[in-house]
Every structure is written in C-alpha cells, then in structure tokens.
Amino acid sequence: MxxxxxxxxxxxxxxxxxxxxxxxxxxxxxxGCCGAGGDSVKKVKPKDSNAKNFNYEYKIVIDGMTCKNCAMRVENAFNSDENYLAKVKLSENSAFVRAKQAVEEKVLRDVVIKAGYIPMKVEKV
Missing domain, CATH: 1.20.5 (Single alpha-helices involved in coiled-coils or other helix-helix interfaces)
Structure with missing residues (x-):
C-alpha cells in the first residue's frame, strides 16, 4: 500500500x-527564447561607425545565442564602448568585433560573458 x-x-x-x-x-x-516579452532589444548605435577608424578585427565564436535579441545584446555590449564596432552574425554564432587598438583575448571574452553568453573561440582576423 x-x-x-x-x-x-x-x-x-x-x-x-x-x-x-x-x-x-x-x-x-x-x-522569443530570451523571454523578452515580444519586445525586441533596442540597438545601441556605436559612437564611431566608420570602420576605417578601427585597425584590429576579431572573430568571436559564441555559444548560447539563439535569436536576434541574443545577437543584439552581444552587439550592444561592444558598441556601447567607443573603442569597439561590432556586428553579430547569428547564422554563424559569431561576433565580428573591430577595435581601435589591440585587445587581449580575455578582455573580449569578458565582454561576451557580461552580456550573458559563452565565448568559445577568439581569433584575430
């Protein structure tokens, strides 16, 4: 029983x-997957959008991005700093980040982690 x-x-x-x-x-x-309540994340426009002003470029493969809101969060994390210009390609799970000066891999990884995602690989392009 x-x-x-x-x-x-x-x-x-x-x-x-x-x-x-x-x-x-x-x-x-x-x-959406992020529970954004149907609202999209507002895009942060970079202060300097001229790619010619950024001499260094990095590709960061990121795990955990599943929708356009995720991609926008990562872009915003970089674009809110005047030293970066970023574009995320969700189809490649990658962020392409331009920087005005050389940046250590750890610094780039930390930005992605603070945005809530997992940086898998960072390489200089």
Missing amino acids: DTIISTIIVCAIIAVICVFGVLKYIKSLKS
Whole structure:
C-alpha cells in the first residue's frame, strides 16, 4: 500500500514538472527564447561607425545565442564602448568585433560573458 502511494506522489510530481515545461515552451514560442516579452532589444548605435577608424578585427565564436535579441545584446555590449564596432552574425554564432587598438583575448571574452553568453573561440582576423 505504501509503494502505491509513493508511486502516485512521484507520478504527480512528474506531471507537474511536465506541465510547467510545456507552459514555458509555449511562452517561449510567443515571446522569443530570451523571454523578452515580444519586445525586441533596442540597438545601441556605436559612437564611431566608420570602420576605417578601427585597425584590429576579431572573430568571436559564441555559444548560447539563439535569436536576434541574443545577437543584439552581444552587439550592444561592444558598441556601447567607443573603442569597439561590432556586428553579430547569428547564422554563424559569431561576433565580428573591430577595435581601435589591440585587445587581449580575455578582455573580449569578458565582454561576451557580461552580456550573458559563452565565448568559445577568439581569433584575430
């Protein structure tokens, strides 16, 4: 008798977890993977958008970006600093970052991490 009650309780807990999972999935279909509530992230325009002013270029392969809001967050993280000019190609899971001066790989990785994503590979282009 005790095993039947235990089984019922475990099944009920699993059912509740499944219901919450389905509800979260439905919400993500309506509002995007980032839970942005259907609102897109506002683009930060770089102070200097002339690519000729940036002598160094890096490609950063990033894990965790799944939608245009993710890409915009990474671009904004770089473009809010006047020393960078960035463009994210979501189809390549990569950010192409131009810098006015040479930048250490760790600094670029830290910007991506602060934006909420995982830098997988950084290379100078």
